[in-house]
Amino acid sequence: MITWAIAKNEEIGRLSRWVADQIWPGQGRDFGNCQGMAVIDGDILIGGAIYHNFEPEAGVVEISAASTSKRWLTKETLRVLFQVPFRDWKCQAVVLRVSDHDEALHSILFRYGFERYRIPRLRGRDHAENVFVLTDDAWASNKFNRKNEVH
Numbered sequence: 001m002i003t004w005a006i007a008k009n010e011e012i013g014r015l016s017r018w019v020a021d022q023i024w025p026g027q028g029r030d031f032g033n034c035q036g037m038a039v040i041d042g043d044i045l046i047g048g049a050i051y052h053n054f055e056p057e058a059g060v061v062e063i064s065a066a067s068t069s070k071r072w073l074t075k076e077t078l079r080v081l082f083q084v085p086f087r088d089w090k091c092q093a094v095v096l097r098v099s100d101h102d103e104a105l106h107s108i109l110f111r112y113g114f115e116r117y118r119i120p121r122l123r124g125r126d127h128a129e130n131v132f133v134l135t136d137d138a139w140a141s142n143k144f145n146r147k148n149e150v151h
Contacts, residue, residue, distance in 0.1 A: 002046075002074055006084070007036040019048040022066030031064065037081060039072040047072030049081055059092035061085045078112070078144060086136050094139075096132045099123065106130065113138035 007015045015036040020029040031052040039047035047067035054061045063081070067073070085091040096114070098105050106116070114132040122129030139145060 002039065002041050002071060002077070004037055004039050004077055004080055007038055011038070012036050015045075015048045016050050018045065019050050019064060019066045022048075022068070023064065035084075037084070039067070039077055041069065041071060047077070051085065053095075054089075056089075059090065060095060061089065061091050062095045062097070064096070073108070075144065082134070082139055086139050092136045094134045096134075097122075098130045098132060100128050100130060106132075109134075112144065113142040 012035060013030065015038055016030040016032075016034050019036070020027070020031060023029075031050045033054075034050050034052040035054075036051065037049045038045055039049075046069040047065065049063055049065040051061050051063055063085075065081075082094065085094050096109065098109070100118075109132045110116070112134065114134045115138075117131045117133065118128050119131060120128045122131075
């Protein structure tokens with residue numbers, strides 16, 4: 001069964017390093033001051049999302065995520081993943097940075113209501129970065145949230 005948990009205390013650092021190792025293998029990176037959400041299948045960690053670069057005055061946070069299984073990104077995981085910044089932290093925008101090559105994630109983000117800004121060379125001399133932005137208005141009105149509304 002797929003479940004999720006918000007990381008606490010020392011778990012945050014371990015999850016941050018795990019996600020960073022999935023994204024940048026062998027580089028020993030992490031996300032510094034961050035919060036995280038772990039996705040677990042039984043007792044195996046299969047995915048993680050890290051909230052970082054939080055700018056409370058601007059109401060913006062960046063999310064970086066990684067997984068070892070396509071099963072990690074359930075509707076419930078998506079609901080919680082974005083509920084934390086928008087409902088709990090009152091953010092007005094969430095940012096994700098995505099490679100040109102991750103077309104599957106591009107498709108998911110477009111369907112979820114993100115807008116894309118492609119910036120040449122942001123990943124290196126010959127590599128663009130796609131900055132995806134989801135506003136609180138787009139999040140609140142997307143079809144995934146309308147299905148979860150309680151009246």
